[in-house]
Amino acid sequence: MGKYRLDYFSKYYFYEEDKFLQEVEDGEYILNQIKKSNRFDYKGYSYKYTKFGNISKGDTQKDVEVEIKEDDIDVIINGENAHLDLIYKFEIKNLEDHIRITTRISEKSDDISCLLYIDYNQGNDFIKELENVKKAQQENMNKI
Template sequence: MSKYKLDYLAKYYFYEEDEFVNSVEDGEYILKQIKESNRFDYKGHSFKYTKFKNISMSDTQKDVDIEIKENSIDVVINGEKKHLDLIYKFETKQLEDHVRIATRISEEIDDISCLLYIDHNQADDFIKELKFVKKLQQDNMNK
């Protein structure tokens, strides 16, 4: 098992306007605010319009523990088993302070876009292990 510390884990939930108002607490109030400024931070979330004219709600956590267990198609994030859908999306980008990994995380009722930010000192090993997890996921699909 390997353990890493992510600098940030950002999850993104996407909504159409009608769905947003009915699904999110204080949705009408938030919608009014983002119509005025295109971005609004509220109760620990950031809300904004996307380039596709829907609404994104982001949830960002700092200093996130992630474990990759041997021969597992899942990972453990802050003590909870999670499935990163690395087959669907697995894109890396070198940034000044971090390496950003774009993927999707499967949760109880939805698949959520997410970004993992890890410092350069851990990035190579972490990405190598995620590539192995992706291979295990592909092998699992082909069974």
């Protein structure tokens, strides 16, 4: 069991234009802005077009606490239970001053892409514990 502090935790929501206009507050205004400049920061979120022509809404938090419990398929992010879908996606990249982990997080109505940035001092231990979470998730899937 370990507690870690992420430097950054980013969640990305993806929309087709029609869905974006229906579901996002001020969607038409935001859409007009990203058509002008391809990226627009608004009310704490970052919006832009993706390479596939969809719209992404980015939500980035700094200094996020993650707690990992032994033999658990979930983690605790800022005091709330969260399910990282490590079976589906678990990519690790070493950057200049951080380790970046790409995965998905399940929320009530959707699976959201997310990036976790952690410093090298705690990064290797964090990855080992995430690998244990992934193993627990795999074992849970195999239970019949």
